[in-house]
Amino acid sequence: MNKEDLVMNEFRNVFNKMAWLNKNKMEVALEGYKSSEIHCIEYIGKHADSNVTRLAEAFYMTNGAISKIAKKLMAKGLIESYRKPDNKKEIYFRLTGLGEEVFTIHEDLHQEFRERDQEIFAQVTDAQFDSMLHFMERYSRHLDTEIEKQGIDLKPEQQ
Structure with a gap:
């Protein structure tokens, strides 16, 4: 794997x-x-x-x-x-x-x-948190782009 x-x-x-x-x-x-x-x-x-x-x-x-x-x-x-x-x-x-x-x-x-x-x-150190958050934000933006490619406009407010 x-x-x-x-x-x-x-x-x-x-x-x-x-x-x-x-x-x-x-x-x-x-x-x-x-x-x-x-x-x-x-x-x-x-x-x-x-x-x-x-x-x-x-x-x-x-x-x-x-x-x-x-x-x-x-x-x-x-x-x-x-x-x-x-x-x-x-x-x-x-x-x-x-x-x-x-x-x-x-x-x-x-x-x-x-x-x-x-x-x-x-x-968990601040640096580890920052790294995890950075990855999650990048991945989320990627998924937003993929959703938009499908013609769906979903942009939720930040919670």
Whole structure:
């Protein structure tokens, strides 16, 4: 196996292990919510004036798919829509009180997972972090170019 394959396999392996380790706690703490709903709540909680277009770009989904998720979140009382006084056309989303509670539970779980993994990150030097980040940014830009070649214009906001 060449180094590129080894790197990609390790990325997948690490991601899958993290998902497996975190899954049970997430499912118990956030019972009744789908992963896509939680991720939308997280995005809305972290980004002012979130709308369908911004969510679709961030998650590489269609506006229609995000609209369906948003309708479910509104029906569950987790988000509400609003318009700005100076822009009556655009519809934005914000968390309700219940949405804030779910957002906080999710953020607390992520903090718990970060603390669990801190022992390994504490051993990584700034230079190693910089190198990993540099690689990930270059690879991400490459994938953006490949997506554009397919005629899809997806440029999510930096999170």
